[in-house]
Amino acid sequence: MRDLGAGFQYLIKGQRWVALHRRQFEFGLIPGLITLVLYGAALVSLAAWGDDAVSWATPFADDWSSPWQGLFRGFLTVVLFALGLLLAVLTFTAVTLLIGQPFYESLSEEVDRDASPDGTAPESGLPLWRELWISARDSLRIVLRALCWGVLLFALGFVPIAGQTVVPVVGFFVTGFFLTEELTAVAMQRRGVELRDRLALLRSRKTLVWGFGTPLGLAFLVPFVAVFLMPGAVAGATLMARDLLGEETVGDGADDESEAETV
DSSP, rough: OHHHHHHHHHHHHHHHHHOHHHHHHHHHHHHHHHHHHHHHHHHHHHHHHHHHHHHOOOOGGTOOOOOOHHHHHHHHHHHHHHHHHHHHHHHHHHHHHHTTHHHHHHHHHHHHHHSSSTTTOOOOOOOOOHHOOOHHHHHHHHHHHHHHHHHHHHHHHHSGGGGGGGGHHHHHHHHHHHHHHHHHHHHHHHHHHHHHHHHHHHHHHHHHHHHHHHHHHHHOOOOOOOOHHHHHHHHHHHHHHHHHOOOOTTTTTTOOOHHHHHH
16 A cells, blocks of 8 residues: 555656746646647547437438437447547547657656756667657557457446446556556656566556556546646656666655756
């Protein structure tokens, strides 16, 4: 249970770090705002034309009598929008990190410099295009894993009682795990840690991961909150990555010099 609290502390430390580094915070907002606009437009389009898409996909129901046709297609429209919303929640972080790769790399490096005893930050030494390719490839793998879980949990949601109690709780923990993987990947990719090794590290400290990712996942359900928490989430995930890799950390990455810089 100590790890659960420690994970939440990393979330708080990350938000405190960006509060003390306002320039990094402001730059870190840009990718989230871009992603929010894109996802908002996609969901509005789905809400506006979802019933037309369902009607096109179910021609066999054209001759059904009322009210069965309306009930059937209305149910499918709701399911389609719910799946779109679930997909948006599961992929928001991955897409934002991909769009904001240069922004978050810079932020993560600054956190590492603050937290490192020698004031240095690990560097991948790879060109930007290569980093973007690795990030996109790994993000796709994680999104596919998350989608498999999402479809499974969505189906289990129809199970009486358990579907309305146990399944949502499990869903938040699953979301928290994958969310943490995406965020810690920013720091770990610079250190050359492969996806398989990252997952093994996170599984070895599940309660730490849940303490960080689960409350963040709950907060990310509110789109505007997700945008404003994203820079601090990357900062906190960088500090957590140092812990997972056994690296020495000075204080909590927000020393007096950092405070003076923002005054």
